[in-house]
Amino acid sequence: MKKQVGIEALAIAVPRRYVDIEELARARGVDPAKYTAGLGAKEMAVADPGEDAVALAASAAARLMRTHAVDPAKLGMLVVGTETGVDHSKPVASHVQGLLKLPSSMRVYDSQHACYGGTAGLMAAVEWIASGAAGGRSAMVICSDIARYGLNTPGEPTQGGGAVALLVSEQPDLLAVDVGLNGACSMDVYDFWRPIGRREAVVDGHYSIKCYTDALSGAYRNWRERALAHEVVRWGATMPGEQLARILYHVPFCKMARKAHTQLRLCDIEDAPNAPASTPEGREELAKSSASYNAQVASSLDLNARVGNVYTASLYLALAGLLNTEGAALAGQRVGLLSYGSGCASEFYSGVVGDKAAKRMATTNVEAVMAKRERVSVAEYERIMNLSYENPESLPPQAGEFRLSEIRDHKRLYTQGP
Ligand code: HMG
Numbered sequence: 001m002k003k004q005v006g007i008e009a010l011a012i013a014v015p016r017r018y019v020d021i022e023e024l025a026r027a028r029g030v031d032p033a034k035y036t037a038g039l040g041a042k043e044m045a046v047a048d049p050g051e052d053a054v055a056l057a058a059s060a061a062a063r064l065m066r067t068h069a070v071d072p073a074k075l076g077m078l079v080v081g082t083e084t085g086v087d088h089s090k091p092v093a094s095h096v097q098g099l100l101k102l103p104s105s106m107r108v109y110d111s112q113h114a115c116y117g118g119t120a121g122l123m124a125a126v127e128w129i130a131s132g133a134a135g136g137r138s139a140m141v142i143c144s145d146i147a148r149y150g151l152n153t154p155g156e157p158t159q160g161g162g163a164v165a166l167l168v169s170e171q172p173d174l175l176a177v178d179v180g181l182n183g184a185c186s187m188d189v190y191d192f193w194r195p196i197g198r199r200e201a202v203v204d205g206h207y208s209i210k211c212y213t214d215a216l217s218g219a220y221r222n223w224r225e226r227a228l229a230h231e232v233v234r235w236g237a238t239m240p241g242e243q244l245a246r247i248l249y250h251v252p253f254c255k256m257a258r259k260a261h262t263q264l265r266l267c268d269i270e271d272a273p274n275a276p277a278s279t280p281e282g283r284e285e286l287a288k289s290s291a292s293y294n295a296q297v298a299s300s301l302d303l304n305a306r307v308g309n310v311y312t313a314s315l316y317l318a319l320a321g322l323l324n325t326e327g328a329a330l331a332g333q334r335v336g337l338l339s340y341g342s343g344c345a346s347e348f349y350s351g352v353v354g355d356k357a358a359k360r361m362a363t364t365n366v367e368a369v370m371a372k373r374e375r376v377s378v379a380e381y382e383r384i385m386n387l388s389y390e391n392p393e394s395l396p397p398q399a400g401e402f403r404l405s406e407i408r409d410h411k412r413l414y415t416q417g418p
């Protein structure tokens with residue numbers, strides 16, 4: 001039997017504070033419906049300088065190790081996908097290795113390509129295990145980021161932060177990846193970037209949406225070609241994309257998942273052997289189907305709507321949200337996943353939800369992590385956003401969580417809550 005490889009378990013970490021998105025809209029003199037209905041947001045995580053990409057990654061990883069009883073001796077690879085690392089040279093992954101006292105006999109590195117870096121790391125781990133080179137060992141892949149555009153910018157309501165840690169192994173209790181079917185599409189574009197030395201990203205917002213949907217089309221069509229060849233999907237009474245039980249997208253803001261889904265359907269509608277609509281308007285109308293969006297996408301967006309953009313972790317936060325609510329119902333069913341990173345790179349892949357997904361998610365208990373958060377006012381959010389990165393607030397870390405406590409001689413020192 002062909003070896004199964006994929007995600008065995010996951011854990012999340014989120015900043016301790018969040019702001020209500022309607023309150024932010026009112027403070028900016030914007031109709032709250034623009035942020036809620038227009039962007040699909042409810043709340044936005046507010047990370048303070050003590051909750052950097054290292055602290056969030058280590059907190060998620062420690063929770064994963066603790067709640068799923070991961071044996072450190074069985075780990076052979078640790079990859080952190082991030083675009084908001086803290087050093088030009090020392091990787092976030094080596095901080096995590098030290099903070100969690102992981103063994104030295106491991107391959108440890110960061111993976112960077114905007115929001116795609118986490119998926120690049122995940123695929124390196126999956127293919128390392130599938131190739132047999134891992135020799136039965138597992139990998140930990142952590143996606144950790146702080147999304148910042150700055151106060152009073154169009155990107156402001158699409159900020160956020162957090163981390164998702166994934167245990168990747170030959171026991172894919174959450175998701176067995178269809179190894180070898182992945183479709184990729186990358187292009188050299190300037191849609192979103194963060195020059196060295198800048199805390200805030202620079203973005204050509206509307207163009208970035210077009211880059212995302214263009215790259216999605218390439219990656220999805222590439223996956224579909226392979227999936228058709230392997231008879232994982234087929235042209236028939238339903239279109240190939242409709243044969244996936246759910247489709248998860250990179251979620252910079254929730255409305256983007258809806259736009260992405262429309263684009264994916266458009267790919268199928270345009271390429272179908274028996275054209276389901278004869279005019280461009282007819283095809284567009286069919287692609288926009290609310291019924292399809294509600295059935296295949298909406299149930300994955302709850303956590304994203306409450307956290308905001310988490311760059312590399314956004315797709316995996318959607319996976320956590322989906323399996324948290326539908327893990328039992330989806331056992332044995334195939335889902336599709338679309339990763340996008342500005343610059344740009346995208347990858348579409350598929351996998352089958354494991355029989356133990358619901359049990360694993362109950363152990364992970366993402367709701368308990370979310371429930372610990374504290375709502376802050378817009379004034380407090382603005383104060384936090386203006387804090388210097390050099391002098392983190394001296395707050396005690398929460399139980400089990402890591403926090404940057406000090407920067408001494410350019411070295412970053414972290415402490416963990418009891
Ligand atoms: P904007 O220009 O302020 O907003 O910025 P808008 O005018 O486009 O309005 C947004 C939506 O709200 C529209 O809906 C409006 O119609 C609607 P749409 O037409 O698009 O469906 N709207 C309303 N709805 C109800 N009631 C109202 C109302 N008013 C307006 N009263 C933008 C929006 C997303 C461009 C901005 O927030 C931004 O620049 N965000 C950051 C960039 C981004 O998230 N890009 C996404 C694709 S790129 C990506 O995903 C990669 C990324 O994660 C980075 C990485 O890879 O590392 C960003």
